[in-house]
Amino acid sequence: MTTVKLPDGSLKEFDSKVSVKDVAKSIGSRLAKDALWGEIDLQPVELDYEIPQGEPVNLKIITKKDPNALATMRHSCAHVMARAVMRIKPGVQLAFGPTIDGGFYYDVECDEPLTEEDFPAIEKEMAKIIALDEPFERLDRPRADAIQVCKDLKQDFKVEHIETGLADDDSLSFYQQGEFLDLCRGPHIPSPRRIGAFKLLSIAGAYWKGDQSREQLQRLYATAFFTQAELDAHLELLEEAKKRDHRVLGKRLGLFHIDEMVGQGLVLWTPKGSFVRQKLQDFISEHLQRQGYDQVFTPHIGKLDLYKTSGHFPYYQDSQYTPLVDREYLSQLAEEGCTCGELSNLMNEGEIEGYLLKPMNCPHHIRLFASEQRSYRDLPIRLSEFGTVYRWEQSGEIGGLTRVRGFTQDDAHLFVTQEQLGEELIGCIELVKIIFGAMGMEDYTVRVGLRDPDSSKYVGDPENWDLAEQACREAAQTLGKDFSEDPGEAAFYGPKIDFVVKDCIGRKWQLGTVQVDYNLPERFGLEYIGSDNKPHRPIMIHRAPFGSMERFIGVLIEHFAGSFPLWLAPEQGRILTVSDKSEEYGKRVESQMRDAGIRVKGDYRSEKLGAKIRDGQLEMIPYMMIVGPRDAENGTVSIRDRIDGDLGAIPVEEAIAKFQSEVADKTVRSKSS
RNA sequence: GCUGCUGUAGCUCAGUGGUAGAGCGCGUCCUUGGUAAGGACGAGGUCAUGGGUUCAAAUCCCAUCAGCAGCUCCA
Known part of the structure; x- marks a missing residue:
């Protein structure tokens, strides 16, 4: 007789020997299909694990939907990654290796630094380890033993962590997989087979325990998913996000410029960017x-005395531009033979006169x-x-x-x-x-x-x-x-x-x-x-x-991914002529629109219409107004909406009214209006 | 500030010790085309800056400046 107790408290009884998978099947075929692994008394087990008979056991069947399933798998993947790094670079010191949003990392310290060039080798080694399919085995050790284990492993960070961070724990858990043994709270997946697809992403510096005065480690960022398709989708998403980066769009749309010769972190606003900024200021000013x-x-600027009174000088000097030292005060100091070092001391003590940005x-x-x-x-x-x-x-x-x-x-x-x-x-x-x-x-x-x-x-x-x-x-x-x-x-x-x-x-x-x-x-x-x-x-x-x-x-x-709502868009509309024949009419529409307060420009190049439209779309122009002989004859513009595409021909006055009302309402449009 | 990576034409990037490249953009000309790229020709570079190694450096080394990722910081 096998008895299992499910997370909802219900009991299920089986006459014969059953595996985790059998239990899942008995609950539903969907669950059996989605099941990744089981958890018996919080210990992960494989689906083909045979449930012990006799006393009832607590069983939880883990699926992708389980909020911790992905994180558990990723954490196991972090162990595999650390193991691979240790195989490639002997003498590696391990620090922490938690899961994070979108993946996991492991902090390590190597004699010679890892670089991205090491990634293929690490990934290859990880694939080998996964193929070996060795289980993650939990070992519990009393405190003193745990410290000795870490000392034997020559893992100084782990020793320190047990002695300080885990000072209140009497017993500590380790997970072992093959030759790899790591202090770890767990849980882990039952076997590395559940790691579907993984990829090392980047490498960066990180301080031990987040403390700037301590050792700087190398943080290896990576991610893993249950399937290759999910990993690919995730990487695609990251690529897409990069295209929305304001630094990329700011350059492409010509909104701002940061110039090496002007100085780091000092923004030069282009006419377009300045326009957006001014509109926002007007908006807030009104409210x-x-x-x-x-x-x-x-x-x-203001006198240093002002900031001495406020308490900002000299105490926050490190985050301020150097004070502008008062001219008379400076020459007085020079006459007294004040050295640069002394001036610096005076500054640190706040004993100088001048102005602060x-x-x-x-x-x-x-x-x-x-x-x-x-x-x-x-x-x-x-x-x-x-x-x-x-x-x-x-x-x-x-x-x-x-x-x-x-x-x-x-x-x-x-x-x-x-x-x-x-x-x-x-x-x-x-x-x-x-x-x-x-x-x-x-x-x-x-x-x-x-x-x-x-x-x-x-x-x-x-x-x-x-x-x-x-x-x-x-x-x-x-x-x-x-x-x-x-x-x-x-x-x-x-x-x-x-x-x-x-x-x-x-x-x-x-x-x-x-x-x-x-x-x-x-x-x-x-x-x-x-x-x-x-x-x-x-x-x-x-x-x-x-x-x-x-x-x-x-x-x-x-x-907005660069597509500002109409009221904020520097260029709200663009007149596109079908051919040179319509240039005169196009210019007439342009000035009519401008008189009505619409910010328009004309594209009168002898390019084909398709090319002009493409340019307008890429520049995120909210509305393109196509004018050709038919429009000139009827007094219309053929509107192309940045989002919805061709809207057909409407009279110029109607287009103006449409734009004006969208501006007045400060409409924010997304994919479809 | 720290660790790692990067810096080549206006932009995106290729070029790994031996005469500087592509696509896009730009200019001129041809083309007059109705909803996401028409064609031809042309101009454009002290290879971030400063040192060094070498017969020879975009390429190797060092420093500086700047950018990127992360850490630390953000009164």
């Missing part, structure tokens, strides 16, 4: 005006607030500015539009009373909602950053923190979207709400942010006169719904 914001302008806009706005006496009747005061800031980002971090050294925040600072805080936060969230909604961006996550109760890095009164954190939670709730609460993610001066999106290759970027600040009003001694005729301290809210124009547009290019 700011509706929400009662006041627009201000402030300079790009502004790394943020808040101090300027704060000084505007402080420039007049404020009454509680004036509050809230909302100062907004498309303020350009400069930060000395690490060179390895810079790239495209998403991480740059000079960028323009759609910034604003709100000076509010404690009572106004909640409502103003909701107003900020509302703005973010409007923007994301207008762009059709649904795929973003919301993160409420709270203080870590165990940390001392936070400034201000804990009671105020509680109030502000609660206000942030309540504001985030008005989004009608799930959000995470992350203790320790708050700024040192207050809690915040961040909006995060992913780029075309899955990297996460923070766009909009709303932050509560008790610190700067304190440091600058800001006050307003309350109804009690006594001075009170306002609270500040920093907020930027786009985050920065650069990063937002970078993400937006990828979101």
Whole structure:
């Protein structure tokens, strides 16, 4: 008698000996077909494994649909990869080898570094190991033995990990496959036969335990699927995603340029890119005006004293451009025989005079607030500015539009009373909602950053923190979207709400942010006169719904795959003449459209129509207006839609009205309208 | 900043020690064609920069700058 207990608690009894596959068959033919392997008391077993008779056993039949099935297989594949590397490069030290979204990696340390040229050899060795079909066997060892095992294997990282990271574990598990033995929590697939198709993807540096001061290892990225077809589809997807990369599209569509001679991370906006940016600024300005914001302008530099007061200098010097040292002060130092080293020391101590390229806009706005006496009747005061800031980002971090050294925040600072805080936060969230909604961006996550109760890095009164954190939670709730609460993610001066999106290759970027600040009003001694005729301290809210124009547009290019909605498109329509005979009519339509406020250009080259259309499609022109003798005769244009193709001939006035209404509605169109 | 890879025509890339290549784009001419590439000819390169090795370097070595992937960082 064989008795199995299934995950839903039901019992199944069999008179004779049965295999896992037999059980699956008894449940359903579909399940039998989809079954990959079984799990008996959490131990993976092959489908032909004969279930022991007697006592009931817990059996789970694993299929592709099981959320952990793919990850388990990939992790086993990571072991195979590590084993292959060790065979090829003796003396390899292994670190961690987890699964990640889309694949897995293994961190290793080799005497002589691995390169992509080693990939074919590693893949070949992996194929050999899989063909051997040796099972992954679990071994449990008491702590002391486990350390000795790792020492015998000369795996120093594993020894360290048991001694520190796994200090509380009394017993540790290993998995063995052939000569390969690795400290591992498991689980694994019953045999490597389940690894359908795999591929090594890339190699990169990574620090041991993510610590910059520790050893730098080599991280081998790879992926695996149950079938070759799935792997191919995945690789295809990666290729497709690359074509949407804003750096590729930005170049192809001529939206921006980053010039070596100008400087790393400094964006030059072309006329087309500038147009998009300006449209976005106009859009947000309109909503700011509706929400009662006041627009201000402030300079790009400020005295070092300003930043000494704000606390940003000299403490965050590493992420700022070098200060512009005051001319008189510099010559005075020179007369005193100050050396470069001494100047550098003065800088580190903040003991110099001069100006700083502004790394943020808040101090300027704060000084505007402080420039007049404020009454509680004036509050809230909302100062907004498309303020350009400069930060000395690490060179390895810079790239495209998403991480740059000079960028323009759609910034604003709100000076509010404690009572106004909640409502103003909701107003900020509302703005973010409007923007994301207008762009059709649904795929973003919301993160409420709270203080870590165990940390001392936070400034201000804990009671105020509680109030502000609660206000942030309540504001985030008005989004009608799930959000995470992350203790320790708050700024040192207050809690915040961040909006995060992913780029075309899955990297996460923070766009909009709303932050509560008790610190700067304190440091600058800001006050307003309350109804009690006594001075009170306002609270500040920093907020930027786009985050920065650069990063937002970078993400937006990828979101639209370069096809901007009509209201944002630099060139909304293009007149294509069928032949030179229609040039005059084409030019007449062109100027008629332009007079109506439509951004059009004419393609009057003596190319064939097909070639002009192809060019227009590749340039992502929303509408092409084909004009030939028939159109000239009837006063029409034959519209070709970027998405839906040929729409037939319509009168010019009708086309204008169609475009105008699509612009007015800020319609976001996807594959089909 | 760190590790690895890369840098050749406006763009995408081939060229691995012996006279610099292709496709696209660009220019001129021919062609006047109704919904994704018509044809011919032509111009265009200190092979990122600076050193070194060599009879000889785009090619090998070193440094610098820049780009890419990842790590670290992002007040």
